Amino acid sequence: MNWDQVKGNWKQMQGKAKQQWGELTDDDLQQADGDRDVLEGKIQERYGDTKEGAKRKVDDWINNM
Template sequence: MNWDQIKGNWKQFAGKAKQQWADLTDDDLQQAEGDRDVLEGKIQERYGDSKEEAKKKVDNWMAGL
């Protein structure tokens, strides 16, 4: 699975992201609109993670899809 596939089907994957990161709001996911950098930023903001931690979390999430 690559990020282009996720971005192209963001409405489907937004639900899976919400399951993974329950603290993200629907508004957060809508703002991300499949943009990985925005998603990572929202994860940083909600969970207090560093940029590297958020990137690793997204990488691990993608690997499990």
């Protein structure tokens, strides 16, 4: 799966993202609205990851879809 597919199906993907990152709130996911950079930033905030760490987590998540 690529990010364009994730973004195009963001409403459905929010539930999967919530399962993956339980510390993200519904508001966090609504703010991300399919924007990868925003999602990575929210993961950084909630989990204390580095920018590279958050990017790697999102890459892994997409690749496992």
